[in-house]
Amino acid sequence: MGTDGLVTLADIEAAARRIAPAVRRTPLLATSLGSDDTPVFAKAESLQLGGSFKLRGATNAVAQLSEQERARGVITHSSGNHAQALARAARAAGISATVVMPDSAPAVKQAATKALGAQVVLVDLAQRAAEVERLRADTGAVFIPPFDDAAVIAGQGTVGLEIVADLPELATVVVPVSGGGLISGVAAAVRALAPAVRVIGVEPELAGDLADGLARGHRVTWPSEATGRTIADGLRVQAVGELNWRHVEAFVDAVVTVSEDAIRSAMRRIILEGKLVCEPSGAVAVAGCLEHPDVLAPGPVVAMVSGGNVEPALLAEIVAGVA
């Protein structure tokens, strides 16, 4: 970490070495979704083990536990993808994991987390942090936060290293934002390696706490009654993390929001034109590219397709154009 408390390129490069045996290096794929001036490439973290980028941060955090911490196991709260990722990272490390999930989390994510050997505890969305605190006090398990954590941010930042290595000429990178773990790490990596590249965050309008906070000049929290309504179930967090807020202020050029219709439309195009299965949250960056071409620099754009864990029924609805 730098003296300012922000994650450094060295932290991210160390994370890359640490997690390499446990994660996939995902492909950067040309698509037909952009324009001639701003061709869009998809960084397909939907093809990551477990179906999302989250494995990177979880693996980096678990790899740095002491022997005593390993013996007590790990715990977290998550709408699903971080849960699966921590369960997988814990299983690979041979330690126990407990996951507190909102009872609104998709069944496919609950089932996948259990199948990876984690204990799953379901609570109301707003009660997640309190329940984690209660269980920590009971069991001594180590909390691995989903985003507001330097080790998690450094792990997610390895996506940025791969993007710059695969497409050194990129002009813009577009990242979905929920708690801010992915954009914090990616922005730190890209800013260090390719300072001229524009880094853009995208939120659903219904969960636009970061864009709102940037407009007001300070971090804000949105009610779960608002954020819980977006189709992008991975992006329903009520506020970016404190450490994430500081990374965004330091490294991110702009944050835009997209409508629910734009998310559905982008998801359909990624599937039918890009031939990649994505979850709603995984379509938000592409939706940002399509709805806000003005924020893109001329030149190649990398849009993060951050995950592919979608309920079959929703996938069918989106493809059929019903939803």
Added chain:
Amino acid sequence: MGTDGLVTLADIEAAARRIAPAVRRTPLLATSLGSDDTPVFAKAESLQLGGSFKLRGATNAVAQLSEQERARGVITHSSGNHAQALARAARAAGISATVVMPDSAPAVKQAATKALGAQVVLVDLAQRAAEVERLRADTGAVFIPPFDDAAVIAGQGTVGLEIVADLPELATVVVPVSGGGLISGVAAAVRALAPAVRVIGVEPELAGDLADGLARGHRVTWPSEATGRTIADGLRVQAVGELNWRHVEAFVDAVVTVSEDAIRSAMRRIILEGKLVCEPSGAVAVAGCLEHPDVLAPGPVVAMVSGGNVEPALLAEIVAGVA
């Protein structure tokens, strides 16, 4: 070409140099579809420009036309993916293209071919060759066959070069078979570069003319009433080509068949677990891996996901588990 008339490694390497500017180098992706002994990797030609491997062969054939031939334009018949590919290759080369398609071809493939600037002529499945012959006589257009052609085979064989480069330790490669263009080229490349690798062909049971012919010791033709019934609309050809038959005899270890249920099930798993959109024909190689593990050598398996051009309604049905 070798003295035996078969495509050589040199032909395929020349094709790779010729087509490199016009095609994508597709990723080889780890999946969770195999077993510990036979992990399955997907060669995702669904992510190729136009959504299938066919662009490779068409581009290689068009690149070798004389100036006089270019002036007369090109013509072919195809159930869809070769049509799109030839249209795209012709457009890139600045020449005209005519495509004769069966009137049963998916609307999405007809529309895509027209959108690429080709003239589309619809006829009954069994009348395709005769209609091409009539139009050739009228216009002097050069026939670019979908599979029974050395330049097309060499182009498709470039997939084999990429597989061996990306996974030198592969033990088995599994390829869907229709007319035999893809398996001919891939088998020629793999046999030359990695002689110990097993090369397996897979057909739908309803279009099992190659497996049938191999059992009888000679090439056979199946009625279109049979082959027309498989969900794998890209594999409804009634007989492998003559040149393709000779490549299969020389280079392929075994050909197996899969049921319609196995194709649907494999398609669903590729989409929901592998996170790749595929068409039914593109799922046939994975179906072969899942239904016939006995034909796989111990070690990594590469299954060709040959295309991703599927009607949205069918995709929705398969995902929902209705079909």
